[in-house]
Structure formats: C-alpha cells, structure tokens
Amino acid sequence: MTSWTAWADSQPQLPAAARSVLAERLGPLTPSSAVALTDATVPEPRLPAHVVQRLAQVAGEDAVTVDHESRARHAGGQAYVDIARRRRGDAAASPDAVVTPADAAAVSAVLQVCAEERVAVVPWGGGTSVVGGLDAERADLVAIVALDLSRLDALLVVDPVSRLATFQPGIRTPAAEDALATHGFTLGHVPQSFERASLGGYVVTRSAGQSSTGVGRIDDLVAGLRMATPTGELVLAPVAGSAAGPDLRRLVLGSEGTLGVVTEVTLRVRPVPAERHYEGWVVPDWETGLTVVRALIQDGPHPDIARLSDPDETEVSMLMSSAGRLTRSALSGYLRLRGVSNGCLLITGYEGSARDVRHRRDVVRAQLRSAGAVSLGTRAGRSWEHARFAAPALRDTLFDSGVLAETLETAATWTSLPAVYAAVREALQSSLGRVVVGCHISHLYPTGASLYFTVLAAADADDPDAQWLSAKTAANDAIVSAGGTITHHHGVGTAHRGHVQPDLGGDVGVRALRALKRELDPVGIMNPGKLLPDPR
Numbered sequence: 001m002t003s004w005t006a007w008a009d010s011q012p013q014l015p016a017a018a019r020s021v022l023a024e025r026l027g028p029l030t031p032s033s034a035v036a037l038t039d040a041t042v043p044e045p046r047l048p049a050h051v052v053q054r055l056a057q058v059a060g061e062d063a064v065t066v067d068h069e070s071r072a073r074h075a076g077g078q079a080y081v082d083i084a085r086r087r088r089g090d091a092a093a094s095p096d097a098v099v100t101p102a103d104a105a106a107v108s109a110v111l112q113v114c115a116e117e118r119v120a121v122v123p124w125g126g127g128t129s130v131v132g133g134l135d136a137e138r139a140d141l142v143a144i145v146a147l148d149l150s151r152l153d154a155l156l157v158v159d160p161v162s163r164l165a166t167f168q169p170g171i172r173t174p175a176a177e178d179a180l181a182t183h184g185f186t187l188g189h190v191p192q193s194f195e196r197a198s199l200g201g202y203v204v205t206r207s208a209g210q211s212s213t214g215v216g217r218i219d220d221l222v223a224g225l226r227m228a229t230p231t232g233e234l235v236l237a238p239v240a241g242s243a244a245g246p247d248l249r250r251l252v253l254g255s256e257g258t259l260g261v262v263t264e265v266t267l268r269v270r271p272v273p274a275e276r277h278y279e280g281w282v283v284p285d286w287e288t289g290l291t292v293v294r295a296l297i298q299d300g301p302h303p304d305i306a307r308l309s310d311p312d313e314t315e316v317s318m319l320m321s322s323a324g325r326l327t328r329s330a331l332s333g334y335l336r337l338r339g340v341s342n343g344c345l346l347i348t349g350y351e352g353s354a355r356d357v358r359h360r361r362d363v364v365r366a367q368l369r370s371a372g373a374v375s376l377g378t379r380a381g382r383s384w385e386h387a388r389f390a391a392p393a394l395r396d397t398l399f400d401s402g403v404l405a406e407t408l409e410t411a412a413t414w415t416s417l418p419a420v421y422a423a424v425r426e427a428l429q430s431s432l433g434r435v436v437v438g439c440h441i442s443h444l445y446p447t448g449a450s451l452y453f454t455v456l457a458a459a460d461a462d463d464p465d466a467q468w469l470s471a472k473t474a475a476n477d478a479i480v481s482a483g484g485t486i487t488h489h490h491g492v493g494t495a496h497r498g499h500v501q502p503d504l505g506g507d508v509g510v511r512a513l514r515a516l517k518r519e520l521d522p523v524g525i526m527n528p529g530k531l532l533p534d535p536r
C-alpha cells in the first residue's frame with residue numbers, strides 16, 4: 001500500500017550542493033514532516049444509509065466503502081495544495097464513499113442510482129490530477145462518491161492488422177505497456193506520471209507524454225471509445241477516418257468526468273521500436289535553442305523527444321542530478337573549454353527502426369552543431385532516461401526540507417512564446433519574492449510549443465495553500481494576457497476554470513458545453529465544479 005502523502009516508497013537524498021544553493025537562493029527554510037494517515041482528520045460520511053445499500057446492490061457489497069482510510073486516500077490529487085493539505089493531516093476534502101465497480105454495466109448502474117439520489121460522482125483513475133480534477137465539490141447535492149475505476153484494468157482486444165488496442169479505463173500505463181508488449185506493440189505515451197496514471201484519465205484530460213513530439217499526444221491516439229452517462233451510453237466505434245459530422249470523440253477528450261465515465265477506449269498502437277537513442281546537448285543560450293528546435297520541427301526531420309531547458313532549469317537539473325552523472329562543476333569546466341558559458345540543456349531522443357533513428361539523428365546532429373550546440377553524448381541522454389520519473393519523489397524530499405515545489409504549464413505559438421515565457425516568470429517572481437523559476441519546452445508543434453515551469457520557493461509554514469494559490473493566479477493571469485493557453489496538458493479541473501473561457505471560445509463556447517452537459521447529465525452529478533468557468 002502506497003504512502004498517503006509520498007509518491008514513492010523511498011525518497012532520494014538532496015545532494016549537498018543542492019541544499020546549499022537552495023538555502024542561498026530561497027532564504028531560510030523550515031523543515032516539515034507529514035502526518036500519518038491514521039492521525040488524519042476525516043469528516044463523518046454524509047451518504048445516507050439507504051444510498052449505500054442501493055449502491056451495494058448494483059455494484060456489489062465489497063465495491064462500496066465508507067471507512068476513513070479509503071475516503072482519505074481519495075481526498076484530492078497530486079497538486080502542491082493537495083499534498084500540503086494531506087501532510088498536515090487535513091482530509092476534509094474526502095468523498096463520502098468510495099465505489100469500485102467491476103465492469104462497465106456496474107458503472108452505468110451506479111450513475112443511475114446517483115442521479116436518482118442526487119449524489120455527486122467524481123470519477124477516479126490514477127489519482128494524479130494536478131489541477132483539482134478530483135476535488136470533492138458537492139454543489140447542491142446530497143453527498144459525494146469517488147468512483148474508483150481501478151478494477152476496470154484489462155486490455156480487452158488487440159487488432160494487429162489495424163494496429164488498434166481496446167482497454168478498460170482504469171488500467172495503469174505500466175500494466176497496459178506490459179500487456180501490449182506480449183503482442184509486440186507499444187502505446188509510447190509516457191507522461192511523468194506514467195507509473196500511476198490510468199489510460200481513461202489520460203483521455204479525459206488530453207494528456208501529453210514525453211515523446212509527444214514524435215508519437216503525438218493522447219488526442220492523436222484515440223480511435224474509439226464508450227462513455228457511460230447518467231442518461232445512457234455514448235458508443236463511438238473505432239474509425240480509420242470519417243466525415244460523419246462533428247467528431248464526438250473530441251468532445252469526450254478533455255471532458256474531465258463532467259459528462260460521463262469513459263468505460264472503454266480504443267487506441268492506436270505501434271510496434272515496439274527496435275532502437276531507442278537519447279543524447280544530451282548544450283546550446284549556447286535560450287534564444288538559439290528556441291530557433292534551432294523550431295527549425296527541426298518545422299522543416300524536419302525531428303527527434304521524438306526534444307526537451308530544451310532554460311538556464312535556470314539547466315542549473316537546477318545539474319544540481320539535483322545525484323551520483324555525479326552530470327555534476328555542475330565538471331560540466332561547466334567542459335563547456336568553458338568548448339566556449340559555451342551559460343548554456344541550455346537539450347535532450348534529444350529517437351525511437352524507431354535502426355535505419356530511421358540513424359538517418360534522423362545524423363541530420364539533427366549536423367543542425368545542432370551548426371547552431372553552436374555542444375554534444376554531451378549518450379551519457380547525458382541515459383542520465384535523463386534514468387531520472388525521467390524521479391522528480392515526484394524528489395519533490396517529497398523538497399517538501400520535507402521546507403521547499404514549495406510546484407509546476408505549471410502552458411503552450412504558445414512560436415510568435416508569442418517569448419512573451420508568455422517572460423510574463424509567467426515575472427508573475428511568479430513578483431508573487432513569491434525569492435524564488436527559482438526554471439522552464440523547459442518539450443512538446444513541439446510546427447506552430448509552437450509547450451512551456452513547462454518548475455517553481456521552487458521557501459514554503460510559507462503558516463499558510464502554504466494561500467502562498468501558492470496567489471502565485472498560481474498571478475501566473476494564470478499572465479498566461480491569458482500574453483496569449484498562451486491556460487493548459488497544454490494538465491487539464492482544467494478547478495485550478496484553471498476561472499481562466500479557461502478564452503480557450504473554450506468565449507461565452508458561446510461555454511454555453512454550448514453547458515447545454516451538452518445538461519443533456520447528458522441533467523441533475524449535474526458528474527464531477528461538479530470542474531472544467532466549466534462557473535461551477536455546475
């Protein structure tokens with residue numbers, strides 16, 4: 001059983017150099033510790049006994065739990081404020097019950113009961129939402145149920161001819177990849193939350209993985225799906241391509257549990273690549289880096305992974321890299337020798353046949369060299385690969401040390417990207433004072449790229465939530481005014497609902513979405529308070 005507050009069973013140590021630089025840059029830090037789950041304050045459940053009974057009748061006795069521990073384990077996701085709340089033993093955000101149905105029919109039946117009894121339903125995939133997508137908001141309903149989809153965890157069908165695979169929604173990525181590998185296929189969707197997140201969660205939040213520059217985001221992989229709604233089932237069979245009206249798959253993508261529960265999804269898969277090759281580079285500066293990666297994605301060929309860090313993130317990556325794989329002093333010495341003093345780390349990765357990898361790599365290497373980039377070789381690539389899932393556990397170590405550590409993301413066209421970058425950094429700096437703001441771009445499109453910010457500051461021991469929420473609001477305001485999207489891949493949840501209107505097409509778009517919700521969910525039980533600007 002995983003910890004209530006920590007991401008992993010064991011936490012890495014912070015390298016000594018990192019400790020001293022953080023203290024120097026952030027000021028005094030107040031270490032903190034996490035309250036055990038057994039000592040957490042969990043409110044009494046509000047779900048009436050007869051509703052518990054009805055849910056047990058349709059989903060099975062063992063599928064409905066109202067004990068403190070199960071409920072507290074479903075109190076929110078993995079945003080900084082969720083974790084800060086849990087660390088101080090506050091489980092006020094617990095749902096009133098957790099229902100764990102075994103199949104799609106039971107999901108539909110649970111929705112039926114909840115609609116009749118006016119009970120809110122929060123679908124629960126892997127629990128990794130970082131935007132409040134799992135917040136237990138009751139609106140004017142009687143109680144809240146977390147609908148945990150972890151028992152719907154099978155690979156149902158593989159169609160090797162069309163290269164399609166149909167899954168239940170609660171399957172986690174490692175299990176999905178293991179099952180696919182026995183057929184010689186892979187999804188290639190690798191977000192940093194890979195170990196915990198579910199395929200259904202990816203679909204409804206429009207997730208993007210680390211190889212999205214090559215594989216595409218989850219949006220590009222969805223061929224068909226089924227969604228249970230309070231008023232019936234939406235069945236969209238897998239298609240090769242179609243002009244049959246608006247593509248309703250696209251309405252389910254990004255719906256974040258507000259319209260119904262995805263109970264099955266058919267995804268495009270690809271053969272397991274014969275070769276995977278990752279390497280590191282240092283480009284002379286951020287502007288040069290942006291120009292060179294834009295040229296790669298616009299004119300091709302391009303790597304499947306291209307992750308360009310700004311100078312601050314480059315410095316933090318070096319500091320945090322343990323075991324001296326890429327120690328700061330060794331690297332700066334090497335770079336000085338090569339005439340690069342304040343460079344930006346660039347990771348490039350290729351996945352495919354040996355011939356394809358060799359061809360793309362040769363062309364890209366030549367372009368990077370002519371832009372003045374210095375190769376750090378495959379060792380730096382391996383170091384990145386080795387550490388690609390390490391950040392969440394490191395974050396827990398930082399929390400223990402008294403550091404506020406959080407991320408936020410956006411995307412912008414190449415034209416407005418520099419302005420969005422500058423505006424977000426400035427907003428965070430003025431809100432938090434002494435702060436380290438690092439940034440990388442890692443999802444490239446011919447038209448623009450994502451910007452992913454990592455923020456480190458001394459945590460306000462008295463009110464960490466207020467400290468972060470005001471910085472986050474400032475960053476959201478800056479993103480919208482500078483022309484970025486409020487979210488490139490984390491989704492809307494509650495964290496972005498106040499800023500999402502322009503992305504949804506303004507008032508007309510919001511009204512259209514509301515009308516759709518009223519039609520599929522007339523009582524408003526599906527994940528209240530998420531996605532739409534005005535709660536419900």
Ligand SMILES: Cc1cc2nc3c(=O)[nH]c(=O)nc-3n(C[C@H](O)[C@H](O)[C@H](O)COP(=O)(O)OP(=O)(O)OC[C@H]3O[C@@H](n4cnc5c(N)ncnc54)[C@H](O)[C@@H]3O)c2cc1C
Nearest residue numbers: 125126127128129133191192193198200201207208257262
């Ligand atoms: C450390 C960390 C790293 C991350 N890295 C990435 C990254 O690289 N790329 C990325 O895109 N995201 C990332 N995320 C965010 C998160 O992992 C994604 O949003 C992911 O898609 C959520 O999947 P999940 O299964 O955990 O969904 P949950 O968190 O359980 O749910 C997310 C939302 O979807 C709804 N939902 C879940 N399943 C269903 C379903 N079957 N039907 C209807 N509604 C449903 C929930 O109600 C909720 O609103 C990261 C998060 C963490 C904590």
